[in-house]
Amino acid sequence: MRLFSTNASVLIAAIVLPLASYASSGPPSHASRDFRQRCANLRRTFKPDRHTKVLVSEFIPQGTNWTNAPVTHPLCNAYYSSGAIFKVDACRLRVDISTSSTSNVIAEIILPITWKDTGKRVITVGNGGLNGCVAYSDLTYASALGFTAVGTNNGHDGETGKPFLNRPEVIKDFAYRSLIVGTEAGKKAANHLFGRSPGKIYYMGCSTGGRQGLKAAQDFPELFDGILAGAPANNFLNLVANGAQTYANIGNPAAASYISLEQWDVVHQLVLDQCDRIDGVSDGILEDPMKCRPRFEDLLCDQEAGQTWASHKCLTTAQIDGLNRVYGPLISVKGEILYPRLNPSAEVDLARAMALIGPTLSTDWFRYVVLNDSSWDFNTDWSLEAAELLRAQDPFGISTWNPDLSNLRRSKHKLIAYHGVQDGFISSENSYRYYNYVSRSMGLPARKLDEFYRFFPITGLKHCTGGDGAWYIGAAGQPGVAFPGGLPRTDDGGALMDLVRWVEKGIAPERIRGTSIGRQGQQVMRDHCRYPLKNTYVGRGDPNRPGSWKCA
Structure with a gap:
């Protein structure tokens, strides 16, 4: 998960990961002595400005498994380094960038030996939640495709909002500034090491990383030639409020309305029973959950007959x-719509979020940003009235809800947004809503908006990674996931290289191909349509093959 990275997989990984920083496997390195030496010398020779200090410069050979990447928070280490394997020889640079007298950003820069021969591209990758966790698996994935790859700690270490307390400059780094300074450092490092100016500059991130991508598209579109923004946590302030209210509605074990994990499984099955065949195929995947309006009263206990959950699995x-x-x-206390509903079929993802992290993000934002009061308590202090206090503050435009993408359009740069429709952490309906908000605000129909901004709902994808459908699209947070037989689609780079082809060759993606391994071990492939087109079963053929579907 990206928005809330403290989850079960993190906790398990924190226990089982070895303590060694690197484990090398695969073929021996053939990097030249000159490359190795120039890399080692960066600590002495790379001085881009008075704000940047090199902390580490070292050669990392192909086959190295970055099993314990260098971060200060162990849970960050476990989750974000999982699957981080270097596919090419590379130079690793770690720098400290001062952003003010009270703030700084740590950046990791991976410079692959293949950089000059693969387009001289630079990419920055995003973060998750409120954290400062560097996405190491995203760095190694992008470097394998030839990118000089940059990731930052977003201005603070760890997974909580505690570093924000009475530190507005740290919040500024988190809101947007870390992207700018990290990207500039990566460009200068590539130029310095290889003696060539970078070509195109890209961005890739999911969840908070998706919000960071939209922030760049809205406020500084000149920085990136292409942006790949997944499950964006934009409309951020209302998202924080929605997370708090959702927990109050169904996540608090002390509440009469609490839904247990076991009960969520029954709710999920009801959703599938009522809506799965809307798309023509009963496969556990809703191609258009917007059409699904579940009737939960079908699960209501007959109180007169004395039915209970224990006796009849009813609610x-x-x-x-x-x-x-x-x-x-x-709905706000003033009657405004603040945030869209949970997408049907995303309930299992939501249940995991509620069980594992509760209202942590909302609590941290209130304590350390809104009120600067670490004693604020969710159980006694949260209310919809409190949401109004939250919404009254928008530090450094972190809401990221500006619909005017005129500057992005004028820049000729490109934005691909995508969102898993099984996402229980950030409702995918927020991304549908933002796309249509931009369309209305700019007065542009989809055919004109698609010239620079395309949105792809990814059915069967949960929050950034995992899911019941063809969810793997080669995007942020996905390369570290283990599949039987290895990762699919790494040969053409997935959605990231779809973006590159659009930026550099003018080939705009009509579909994004997803793949996965099904419940019976079979390969599942599906082409996900650009919105507002919808995937429709043609009425014949194997639904696990893309040829059985069409965009209409």
Whole structure:
């Protein structure tokens, strides 16, 4: 997960990962002595400006498994370094960039030996949640494709909002500045090491990383030639409020409306029973969950007959009311729609979020940003009235809800947004909503908006990674996931290289291909359509093959 990276896989990984920093496997390195020496010398020779200090410069051979990447928070280390394997010889540079008298950004820069022969591209990768975790697996994935890859700690270490307390410059780094300074450092490092000016500059991120990408598109589109923004946590302030209210509705074990993990499985099955065949195929995947309006009253216990969950696997009136609130939009005390509903089929992802992290992100934002009061307590202090206090502050435009992409359009740069429609952390309906908001605000129909901004709903994808469908598209947070037989689609770079082809060759993506391994071990492939087109089963053929579907 990206928005909330403290999850079960993190906790397990933190226990089982070895302590050694590097484990080398695969073929021996053939990097020239000159490349190795120039890399080692960067600590002495790379001095781009008075704000940047080199902390580490070292050669890393092909086959190295970055099993314990150098971060200060162990859970960051476990999650974000998982699957980080160097596919090419590379130079690693770690720099400290001063951004003010009270703030700094740590950047990791991976410079692959193949850089000059693969387009001289630079890419910055994003973060997740409120954290400063460098996405090491994204760095090694991009470097394998020839990019000089940059990731930062977003201005602070660890996974909580504690570093924000009374430190506005740190919040500024988190909101956007780390992207700018990290990218500039990466460009200068590539120029210095290889003696060539970089070509195109790209960005890739999911969740908070998706918000960072949209922030760049809205406020400094000149920085990146192409942006790949997944599951964007934009509309950020209302997202924080929605997370708090969702937990209050169905996630608090002390509440009468609480839904347990076991009960969520039954809710999920009801959603599939009522909506799975809308797209023509009963496969556990909703191609258009926007059409799904579940009737949860079908799970209501017959109180007169004395039915209970234990006896009939049914739910109480309070629980049904809680479900209806979550599957409806968040409404403010003033009657405004603040945030869209949970997408049907995303309930299992939501259940995991509620069970593992609760209202952590919302609590941290209130304590360390809104109020600067570490004693704020969710259980006693949260209310929809508190959401108004939250929304009154938008530090450094972190809401990222500006619909005017005129500067992006004028720059001729490109934006691809995507969102898993099984995402229980950030509702995919927020991305549909933003696309249409931009369309209305700019007065542009889809055919003109698509000249520079395309949106792809990815069915069967949960929050950034994993899911029940063809979810692997070669994007942020996905390269570190293990598949039987290895990762699919690394040969052409997935959605990232789709973006490159659009930027550099003018070939705009009509579809993004997803793949996965199905429940019976079979390969599943599906082409995900650009919005507002929808994937439709043609009525014949194997639904696990892309030829059985069309965009219409």
